[in-house]
């Protein structure tokens with residue numbers, strides 16, 4: 001293992017994030033805080049509670065998930081795509097490092113950034129709504145696993161993408177809608193039975209449900225199922241990465 | 254001594270179907286400066302990129318320091334530094350950050366002293382805290398060299414190091430390259446300027462359309478190429494060359510109005526004085542004389558066309 005190389009990539013990426021602090025931390029926090037204010041404060045007065053949880057608090061896990069998913073994908077996708085775009089990827093390809101080490105460096109940095117972001121949003125939430133965390137270890141587990149999994153997905157997208165607009169495609173047009181429809185703002189049980197069934201085909205339902213369970217012990221599906229789905233995603237992304245490096249897909253000519 | 258780089262039967266066919274390299278065999282000796290000379294599109298960059306791990310070969314075997322570039326890529330790549338043809342560098346890091354990053358990628362521990370030495374060698378020490386985006390083109394190119402050197406490679410590839418570079422910087426680069434060679438680094442540079450190969454290299458390889466056409470010691474090559482021609486324009490056309498001038502192996506051209514004498518500039522006696530004397534003695538009157546040296550470009554084109 002070339003640990004120094006992994007560390008170099010990690011530090012390089014974290015430094016880059018530090019330079020764009022406003023963009024990478026402040027902007028997502030402000031937009032999430034707006035959700036708290038609009039939904040939590042304004043609508044929370046009308047929808048009093050869901051299963052005994054204040055509505056403003058109920059939406060927090062879903063909103064953190066939304067940020068975690070989109071930011072993990074975007075960060076990792078942008079980082080590797082940028083190297084490809086300006087050609088500096090030559091340095092990675094000609095260094096004595098394995099593809100696995102490259103992935104650990106980039107995905108590690110992207111996941112770290114979105115985990116930090118998740119915490120910042122969580123702390124912000126405590127200022128706006130009555131929060132509680134019933135199972136902090138599970139909460140942390142879901143947070144870390146999801147960040148890693150979706151950073152891997154972002155890495156794949158970054159390698160696949162042929163232009164900057166394609167980097168935005170998955171976070172904007174797939175993840176965001178699926179998160180909104182996946183029970184961020186409501187419990188699946190309020191939907192008509194037919195829609196409940198349809199909703200279960202939305203993979204993000206499982207992530208949001210499990211994450212919310214770790215806060216309030218309320219869930220749309222059993223927490224074990226959520227964990228299983230998260231693991232399944234992780235394995236699928238790892239398989240995708242393995243295939244990319246085995247074939248040199250879009251990396252080497 | 255075994256060659257530091259050995260290339261055997263190397264082929265590359267790009268996905269487009271284009272055959273960029275055709276069974277290339279080449280050995281690079283330890284410590285030499287080797288110039289790979291060839292026109293645009295000859296396959297120079299492809300060859301370098303394969304050795305460095307950026308392009309996957311279609312067939313063939315390459316070893317660096319005895320290590321196979323595919324099965325033993327870590328050991329092989331550790332020995333190699335690459336300065337690519339284009340300025341490929343992230344804009345917002347400082348000179349110091351970007352060179353330290355390169356060293357880290359090669360798994361070397363941070364060594365501020367060594368970084369300082371490399372940056373001083375390429376005259377960038379004063380700019381170490383500057384962001385790349387604020388540097389001139391020539392400085393960026395030197396940063397690229399520093400990045401390639403900072404992991405202490407034994408072999409340095411310079412892909413067209415002086416293309417589009419002004420005279421002053423070119424001199425500077427040559428100076429840096431010579432210093433490196435003196436410190437024992439093997440250098441392979443590609444160029445399409447013959448003068449550059451002539452000035453810098455110990456050996457020269459000529460590549461065209463994916464094939465190595467010729468590999469020669471520079472001194473031998475230059476000797477072969479160091480021919481000049483003297484053209485004598487005659488007052489009256491000649492039907493044939495007078496017998497007493499036979500030893501000069503003259504050519505008769507331009508409808509008998511010109512005599513062409515080919516001589517070696519590096520020979521002790523060029524024979525020009527004798528020729529002029531004998532011309533007068535043979536009663537051949539001439540209006541004018543001129544000498545021409547085939548330009549390096551012409552020579553190069555001749556090699557490629559197989560005339561030399």
Ligand SMILES: Nc1ncnc2c1ncn2[C@@H]1O[C@H](COP(=O)(O)OP(=O)(O)O)[C@@H](O)[C@H]1O
Nearest residue numbers: 253267269271273292293294295296297298299
């Ligand atoms: N990625 C690529 N895909 C397809 N063809 C390529 C690629 N890179 C280079 N080529 C082609 O291969 C040939 C050799 O290119 P190159 O090695 O860059 O030559 P040189 O460096 O000598 O100018 C050229 O015809 C070029 O168009």
Ligand SMILES: [Mg+2]
Nearest residue numbers: 297298299338
């Ligand atoms: Mg080239």
